[in-house]
Amino acid sequence: MKENSPAEFAVSIPELGMSFSCRSDEYLYAAMRRAGLFKGGCRGGGCGVCKVRLLSGDVICDLMSREHVTREEEAGGYILACRAKLRSGIILTLNS
Amino acid sequence: MSITGVLRSGMMQLRVLDLEKAVDHYVRCLGMTEVGRCADSKRVFLKCWDEFDHHSFVLREAETAGMDFMGFKVQDDAYIDLMAEKTRAFGLNCRMIGANTDQPGYGRRLSVDLPTGHRLDFYAETEMATDCPMLKNPDIWQKTPHGMGVSFFDHALLYGPNSAEAVRYCTEVMGMGVVEVVKMPDGNGNLVTWMTSANRTHDLAILEYDKPGKLHHVGFKLEDWSEVGRAADLISINDIALDAGPMRHGVTRGKTIYFFDPSGNRNEVFAGGYAYYPDMPTREWDFDQAGKAVFYYTRELNANFLTVVS
Numbered sequence: 240m241k242e243n244s245p246a247e248f249a250v251s252i253p254e255l256g257m258s259f260s261c262r263s264d265e266y267l268y269a270a271m272r273r274a275g276l277f278k279g280g281c282r283g284g285g286c287g288v289c290k291v292r293l294l295s296g297d298v299i300c301d302l303m304s305r306e307h308v309t310r311e312e313e314a315g316g317y318i319l320a321c322r323a324k325l326r327s328g329i330i331l332t333l334n335s
Numbered sequence: 336m337s338i339t340g341v342l343r344s345g346m347m348q349l350r351v352l353d354l355e356k357a358v359d360h361y362v363r364c365l366g367m368t369e370v371g372r373c374a375d376s377k378r379v380f381l382k383c384w385d386e387f388d389h390h391s392f393v394l395r396e397a398e399t400a401g402m403d404f405m406g407f408k409v410q411d412d413a414y415i416d417l418m419a420e421k422t423r424a425f426g427l428n429c430r431m432i433g434a435n436t437d438q439p440g441y442g443r444r445l446s447v448d449l450p451t452g453h454r455l456d457f458y459a460e461t462e463m464a465t466d467c468p469m470l471k472n473p474d475i476w477q478k479t480p481h482g483m484g485v486s487f488f489d490h491a492l493l494y495g496p497n498s499a500e501a502v503r504y505c506t507e508v509m510g511m512g513v514v515e516v517v518k519m520p521d522g523n524g525n526l527v528t529w530m531t532s533a534n535r536t537h538d539l540a541i542l543e544y545d546k547p548g549k550l551h552h553v554g555f556k557l558e559d560w561s562e563v564g565r566a567a568d569l570i571s572i573n574d575i576a577l578d579a580g581p582m583r584h585g586v587t588r589g590k591t592i593y594f595f596d597p598s599g600n601r602n603e604v605f606a607g608g609y610a611y612y613p614d615m616p617t618r619e620w621d622f623d624q625a626g627k628a629v630f631y632y633t634r635e636l637n638a639n640f641l642t643v644v645s
Binding site: 280281284286288302304306 | 643645
């Protein structure tokens, strides 16, 4: 029986002219790192270096330090890439 | 050797975003033991296998990561009053916290606000842990250490402004020795200062930084290089976020590895480092040698290690 493979979603960053894919079972950070956009960070939601802003699309986020993404910012689309898993293709900006 | 006054760093309370993931990290992976939880279960008390005190490490579930406070043990309860008097004369805010209140098994504490935005608590009395090193015809351990087998909570590197004044408090009031420094880029003043109350390479290090109250890392002790290598294996096996190492520091000569807990707090487990005595002069590194100071073999600083803090 064929196992279900994770879905693949498109990530687009218009200001960089970049487009790459991200699996549904990995954090957005991993895909952005593969694309050469991040090198470090704590990868646990505590340091804020991977803060980006979602312009469109759907993600689910694990707990993020409210020092780096407040509830108001989260409502405005700000996320920490190390805590986000995609549920659809997304468009994002690094200008946070 | 006679150590008096402030004896050593002894405990830390750390903020974590997900308590159970943090407990799993520090207990199963690092090798600490859960001693208990507070009534509302938002804080968990942990200890390392080679410690006598009731607990040394507290995880508090919170909306931000980072350090709540770090505790130092002093020679006796009367010394706490002397610390209070000297702290107020120095010009820092401080207050007393009652025995067995937020920290079960701990006597009263003097809580001091450092000018870097950090809090240091001083205490004298602690209950002896149930699970502690043997005292009579002692075997090396009673229960075989698990995970990385961290033997004790050793130190922290804190980032914040007004570091020179904080260092002055640590030396003039706490009586700490300055073990090693990295100079500022222009050579005036110190960027990082490593200090000890006893004869470690450091119980506390402070780096000059614009944002207050930040934690670079908390350090735990291992026995030797092979344990550092084993920690590296466990980091990979458990998909823990590796930061740097395994490697050696020029500063302190420590053999070390750095990684992040599930909330983004940086951990260090390390072995070695030289023994410091109060008659030793301070060792100095020029800023342009900072790469070698931190990364003794590869000699290149990286932005992640320097700038990522919680």
